[in-house]
Amino acid sequence: GMQRVSFKINGEMKQVDVTPNAVLLDVIRHRLDMPGTKKGCDHGQCGACNVHVNGEVINSCLSLAVMHEGDEITTVEGLDSEKDLGPLQQAFLENDGYQCGYCTPGQMMAASYILKDDRIGNSGDELRQAMSGNLCRCGAYKNIVAAIQDARG
Ligand code: FES
Numbered sequence: 001g002m003q004r005v006s007f008k009i010n011g012e013m014k015q016v017d018v019t020p021n022a023v024l025l026d027v028i029r030h031r032l033d034m035p036g037t038k039k040g041c042d043h044g045q046c047g048a049c050n051v052h053v054n055g056e057v058i059n060s061c062l063s064l065a066v067m068h069e070g071d072e073i074t075t076v077e078g079l080d081s082e083k084d085l086g087p088l089q090q091a092f093l094e095n096d097g098y099q100c101g102y103c104t105p106g107q108m109m110a111a112s113y114i115l116k117d118d119r120i121g122n123s124g125d126e127l128r129q130a131m132s133g134n135l136c137r138c139g140a141y142k143n144i145v146a147a148i149q150d151a152r153g
Contacts, residue, residue: 007071009034010078018065025049025060028075036076036105040135047134048102050109051075057113059133076105079112088112091151092144099138107134111148122149 002017009032016031025042028034028051040048042061049061052074080086085093088108098104110131114120120130127145136144 003066005066005069007068007073009073010075016065020064020066022065023061024051024063024065024068027065028060028073034075034077038102038105040103040106045135046103047106047110050106050134052109052113055113057110057133074109076108079108088115088147088151091147095143095147095150097140097143097147099136099140099143103134103136103138107131107136107144110134111144111151114148115152122152124149 003020004015004017006013006015008014009028014032016027018027018031025037025039028037029039037051037060038048039061040046044059044062047059049059050057051060052058053068053071080089088111092098092104092108097107110133114127114130120126124145127148128141131144131148
């Protein structure tokens with residue numbers, strides 16, 4: 001049977017009827033029509049599916065939608081306004097951090113968390129460590145780190 005789950009996503013309350021085994025990533029992409037969040041490995045290894053849940057970064061490919069009753073979820077679509085690039089997007093653009101772009105939404109969600117966390121230092125090593133859950137097949141790691149450093153300004 002279906003189960004109803006209600007959560008806030010990018011500031012909007014949503015109710016969806018899902019099967020108990022429906023994965024959050026699939027619900028976001030296919031039921032809520034927010035295709036920004038990507039499916040890379042589908043096994044918690046690549047970070048392409050990163051979203052924020054109640055302020056923490058999670059791999060949405062490993063999480064069941066029914067576990068998110070009452071949660072506040074942010075996807076990459078929620079990071080900026082519709083017209084303007086947010087500061088992080090701008091910094092990725094200026095530092096050539098996008099490359100093919102497939103991993104970018106997940107990189108952004110991890111990076112935007114780092115922007116708020118003062119405990120993480122701003123050296124390349126520390127940022128690379130903090131971003132280690134996000135793989136980039138194009139190998140744009142240096143550019144991504146540079147973008148985060150810029151955005152932290
Ligand atoms: Fe979720 Fe790779 S798709 S971690």
